[in-house]
Amino acid sequence: MTPVMAPVMANVSAIMSKLAVLFMIGLLAGLTATDAHPYSFEDEGGSRSSTRVPGQPSRPVAKPLPPSRTGTPRTNDGNMIPAIVGLPPAPDQTEYRLNPQDLVNITVLHVPDLSTTQHIGNTGHIQLPLIGHIRIGGLTVEEAQQRIAGELSRDYLQDPRVNVFVEKYQGLKFTVLGAVGRPGVFDITGQITLLQGLAMAGGFAKGAKEEQIVLIRTDRPGHSQAYIINGEKVQCGALADPILVGGDRIVVPKFEIPFFFKEVLGTVRGFIPFL
Known part of the structure; x- marks a missing residue:
C-alpha cells in the first residue's frame, strides 16, 4: 500500500x-x-x-370492543340484550289493528239479528245487516266499534252498543327455537299462551332447560327485551302462563345461559347474550 x-x-x-x-x-x-x-x-x-x-x-x-353508544355493554362474544327474570307484561289488546282475513265476531246489544261472525276482506271491509259494506281494516277494536255504532245510529238505532271480538288473528306469528321437538314459525290464531306455543312446537326436547325459557319481545321499534321465565313454575301454576304477541321469539336452551344481572327496585334485571 x-x-x-x-x-x-x-x-x-x-x-x-x-x-x-x-x-x-x-x-x-x-x-x-x-x-x-x-x-x-x-x-x-x-x-x-x-x-x-x-x-x-x-x-x-x-x-376489546368498546361499550356501545346506546349504553348497552358489548363483549367479544356478541351483543347483549336487556333481560328481566320474570314474566312479560300482559299485551295491550287495544293497540292491535285489525288485518284482512282476521275473523271477527260482532254483536249489537239487544239486537241479536245484527250479530255476525266473518272474515275481514282483503280490502278491509265487512258486510253488516242494514249498513252493508263498512271498512274496519286498519282500525283498533275500539275504533271499529265506534265506526259501526256511528253508522247504525245514523238511520237505524238510538245509542247502539257494539262489541267487536277478534276470534282469529291473521298475519301474526311467533318463533320457537332451541330444545323443542319442532322448532319453527307459528301463526297466532286467537289467544295463545307460552305453554300452548311450546306445545305447538312439539314440547320440550331431551335436556331442555325448562326453568330458563327465554322470551324475546320487541317492545318498541329497534329495541328488544328478554324475559327469563321458569317454565317449571308456569307448568305447576306457581307462575301465570303469559300470553304471546306477534313477533315473540321463544328460546329453550340446553345449557345455562350467561346472565349478567343486577337487582333494581326488587326486580332482577341484567343482560344476556344475543340469541
Whole structure:
C-alpha cells in the first residue's frame, strides 16, 4: 500500500465501523419494541393482524370492543340484550289493528239479528245487516266499534252498543327455537299462551332447560327485551302462563345461559347474550 492510499483506507474503515454500530443499535431497538408490544390489535377498520414473540408461534389477538353508544355493554362474544327474570307484561289488546282475513265476531246489544261472525276482506271491509259494506281494516277494536255504532245510529238505532271480538288473528306469528321437538314459525290464531306455543312446537326436547325459557319481545321499534321465565313454575301454576304477541321469539336452551344481572327496585334485571 502506497503512503498516499493509507489515509484513505483508514477513513473508509472508520466509516464502516460507525455504520455497523448504527445497524446494531437499530436492530436492538426493534427487538425492544416487539417485546414491549408482543401482539397487535385490530385497527379502526376491524382488520386483524399478528406479530411474533421470539420463541412462540404468532397468534391474532382481537381488540376489546368498546361499550356501545346506546349504553348497552358489548363483549367479544356478541351483543347483549336487556333481560328481566320474570314474566312479560300482559299485551295491550287495544293497540292491535285489525288485518284482512282476521275473523271477527260482532254483536249489537239487544239486537241479536245484527250479530255476525266473518272474515275481514282483503280490502278491509265487512258486510253488516242494514249498513252493508263498512271498512274496519286498519282500525283498533275500539275504533271499529265506534265506526259501526256511528253508522247504525245514523238511520237505524238510538245509542247502539257494539262489541267487536277478534276470534282469529291473521298475519301474526311467533318463533320457537332451541330444545323443542319442532322448532319453527307459528301463526297466532286467537289467544295463545307460552305453554300452548311450546306445545305447538312439539314440547320440550331431551335436556331442555325448562326453568330458563327465554322470551324475546320487541317492545318498541329497534329495541328488544328478554324475559327469563321458569317454565317449571308456569307448568305447576306457581307462575301465570303469559300470553304471546306477534313477533315473540321463544328460546329453550340446553345449557345455562350467561346472565349478567343486577337487582333494581326488587326486580332482577341484567343482560344476556344475543340469541
